[in-house]
Amino acid sequence: MSQYEHLSTPDPEFSARWKPRPPLVLNLAEISKMRQGFKAFAIAPYLKYWKERLPAESLYQVQNFDIPVEGGAIKARYLKPAVQDDRTIFPLLIWLHSGGWMNGDIDMDDFWLRNVCVDLQISVLNVDYRLIPEYHWSTALHDSYTAVKWAVDHADILGASISKGFILAGASSGATTAAAIVHRAKEDPFFDNRKITGHALQIPLLIHLDAYPKEWKSELLSMEQNKDAPAVNKDGIRGLCDLTQASPTDLDFSVLLAPHEGVPPLYIQVCGLDPLRDEGFLYEKLLREKGIKTKVDSCAGVPHNFQLSMPDIGAGVKFDKDFREGVRWLLANSK
Template sequence: MSQAFHPDLARAARFLPRVNLSPRLLSVMRFLMRVAPSPRAPRDVVVHDVQVPGPAGAPQVRVRIYRPATLARPAPALLWIHGGGYILGAPEQDDHLCASNARDLGIVIVSVDYRLAPEHPFPAPLEDCYAALRWLFAEAAELGVAPDRIAIGGASAGGGLTAALAQLAHDRKEVKPVFQLLIYPMLDDRTTTRTDIDGEHHRLWTQESNVVGWTSYLGHAPGRPVVPAHAAAARREDLSGLPPAWMGVGTCDLFHDEDIAYARRLSACGVPCEEVIVPGAFHGFDLTFRDAPVSRDFRAGYIAALRRALFPESASPARTSAAR
């Protein structure tokens, strides 16, 4: 789906570049992301890094922990997975977001520095996330975390990894997150094969970039009839038994159709899923223009959903959101 930009975003969107990522540009983009300044984390949140055991035969995984300075113990926790098309990014890019969310919710957030494709294709990034999740559950007492109130979440490719992680945790039956936060997730490699998509209003992530991301992650051309289990979350047929979810996406996002289809399949399989559709919002709008009213409303929506999931004793009954 596509349509005119949201009024809060229209003027700024005209100046956003339509970058079509290529393998040749990848190293340049990684460098620019490393050196680009990012908003500082609030001072009342303690941020530190820990190396945790990685998957069998693989290196340790770095996680970045955000803990409000006055946090009570035990506290709920969120395992956060950053975005970047499976090929870009690091926890530092979300420092302000994670620290602000940890402070506002009164929770611990653990962000995963997973390995990136194409150097490390599937299943390496997902297994790194699973290793971090297992560590979070195993060390919950030491971390001052309530093991029965651990959620998982992410944006874009991080949202795709979140959905796949929920499936993997369900199948392995070792750990059980209580909630999955899916912020415009990258779920379905088959979107790369569509020829009916109008990309005029797509920003920050285009169909050309999508092909590069999925090809790098899968290790082959996307859209094949069959991919390995958990490689593309939308390919799973039976979604029953997964944790409750919150799904948010804009109508000018390349992932709109695949995200809404997945949200509705979750609901059809008996998984509670709150669905928020933002008219005229493009990919990453809430991070690029975080002070816009529509971005503040979007964040408030998923913060409220996390609060209901992680503090059920004080939450009001959940509601299913209509399009905004």
Template sequence: MTQQSSMHYRLSEEMQSLVYWSSIYSPADDDIDSIRAAYDAMCLHYTLPRDGTVNIEDKTVPQLNHPVNVRLYSPLGEAPATGWPCILYLHGGGWMVGNLDSHEFITRYLCRDLNVAVLSVDYRLTPEHHFPAAYEDCETVYHWLYQHGLQWKINPNQIVLMGDSAGGNLAAALAVQLQHTGAQACGLAMIYPCLSSGFDTASCQQQADAPLLSLADMHDYLQAYAPNTSDWQDLRLSPLLAQDFSDMPRSFIAVAEYDPLSDDGRIFADKLKQANIATEFYLGKGLLHGSLRLVRDCPVVQDLYQRMLSSLKPMFN
């Protein structure tokens, strides 16, 4: 994850702090265990201790070949008779890092602030598991929830797909695949998602050396996740290439200004709007990729979060 080039950007104090702490938690070497250990430590830095404001339970979604571990956050009160509305949260991390702990800085607060269940997914990671393993795990969890959600007091008809970065990729890919199945999610929310494999947008060129995520980093992540280039046109990897957006759910997409992936989210939002899908697009001015972690510390990220909450609420109606 690139640290250089921050001097070329007019970064706020909060963004400079994010770059600094990301460099403090840089891995000792290129070994995947070192990379994950550094990422986990960085995530912990931004995660407050649990405070008892929501119920938290680790569970497993049964699947014959590969059961998937998940973490369920649910409000403290009595569940509605139809079950809690639910956000299925897919974490970022380049399909390579991240786990059930890494994004608790956001999942707990979504549960508390929206009074809905949040289910985060511990999907398989690369390099041990290549495309489409991560996608298939997320799809498995969604279909299980859709069929059996009431077992966990979740309303199967009120599931919103949500993810950041690589998780946004997985959420968008799943929504594209769910079109015309009769089992579409009731909403889609993405923060600085990667949605294609071409990396030929204007933002990829203009923000190629952005701090925290460079274009070179994205190439490395993509090649690690999908080493077979024949997969790069697969809509489960590059949902931006879909020709049909007519049965997509109501959507919220936020991007960071200083991010090679910025145009992915913008173009996807435009395609949704052209298909008459209710869509809100948010450009985080001055933000870097990964800045969602500063949700408590940065006014722009706090604004993004509040706009996202406002956009999520009607998805559950």
């Protein structure tokens, strides 16, 4: 029995609002229809909620960039708190959106990130990496890794200082990519004197379904406990693993299998009704056992990415508040 099984008990407020719908079926032949559904069900209510909570335009600045990447260019949106003095610089957070590497864009989290930028007084670079099936799964990682380096090289233009804090963050597939990047960066001389100071992960996928080691069998039980969860279930995770065509032992996909020594402090969020729940708890444990500073928060009884469709319920408000406190904790531990 998992020590976290109690977190699977459905949240009453979520259950009262949830409208049953057909299980998620991933079909790249109908990618346009899938994306329309994701926008309608998940992104639309999230944008509406945070649009009503936008800070005054005078409190922040917005600038769009085209970042050169292999084979083309990607868009990125930069948010910076407004300043009276041009010499004022802020910590930097790089954000990678969710969507299973096949959905989403820089607009989906835009209003929320504007609020976070002003509240935390932190600069944010929101990265629009390329998606499958138009591009291979690994393109998202390569695009995001290039964007991270671009941000470091252009910190003066961005008005950011990585010495004040340099955090990689993301949700779901974006969190998977963020975790892969901090592991890659350990061995990259580019980051020798420009260290990433923390990573903040929301509900990440951290190991391929076909790569579960026997020694972790007793710790990775949520995939079965929550196999019929609302929104994203085990079949959906299976479909995603298959569609990416990622090798089960690819350390950029199965980050749990990577050596964790030397990664920066971790803040991680898990959802109790998420098949990926125990992967998050195990990742935190593995890093903590390596002497890395960690902090973990959970939202009981809600499924994967619930905060998009129900940001206003109690668990959604907690999820957002916990993230902000987690980033503050990372910034305090980056000094």
